[in-house]
Amino acid sequence: MSDRRHDLAEAATDYVLEHGLLDLSLRPLAAALGTSDRMLLYHFKDKLDLVATVLNVSNARSVRGIRELRPSRDVRQAVVDLWGVVSQPEQARCQRLYVEAAALGVLGAEPFATVVGEANEEWLGALADHLVSSGMRTSDAGRAARLVEAAFMGFQLDEPLEPAMQIRRSIGDLADAVAAVWSE
Incomplete structure (x- = not known):
């Protein structure tokens, strides 16, 4: 990726994280980035290429947040620590963008x-x-990660509607369940 394309991708991702994906229009995006819609199309094949790039940049940011997390003291704490990262404001914005893209992807729309x-x-x-770096067997980690991810997605969708204390209790319950099933 060229330096200019990379810079535009990062800035476009910031814009989409702020404004959402559903009503994305190239002209307002280009104006916010200090360029023109024609220049965006010079650096990106088309709008769908730009959107796919934005989604990839957002996901890379999310994954980087998880990968930067130090190993937890045990599997139970790993679930709690993962929620701590996932629920940070920047991560939460990336997750909301993921939900928008996933909703479109369920309908078969590309590039979603x-x-x-x-x-x-x-x-x-x-x-x-x-989870593995925190003590879980490698053979169990994929199944556990799927369960944790599904629960986290549900908690994130419930967050605006549920008291924070209820979400924290639910995270504790999930951590206890994962540890009970998959701790060595």
Whole structure:
């Protein structure tokens, strides 16, 4: 990726994280980035290429947040620590963008279906690697990561509607369950 394309991709990702994906229009995006829609199309094949790039940049940021997490003291704490990262404001914005893209991907719309599928594998790999570094058997980590991810997604969707204390209790319950099933 050229330096200019990389810079535009990062800035476009910031814009989309702030404004959302559903009503994305090239002219307002270009104006916010200090360029023209023609220059965006020079650096990106088309709008779908730009959107796919934004989704990949957002996912890379999310995965980096997980990969930067130090190993936890045990599997139970790993789940709690992972939630601590996932629920940070920047991560939460990336997750909301993922939900928008996933909703479109479920309908078979491209590039959403492909990008979301690839993002899932990368994300689940990062979760599984953290669980393993925190004491879980490698053979169990994929299954546990899927369960943790599914629960986290539900908690994130519930967060605006549920008291924070209820979400924290639910995270504790999930951590206890994962530890009970998969601790060595």
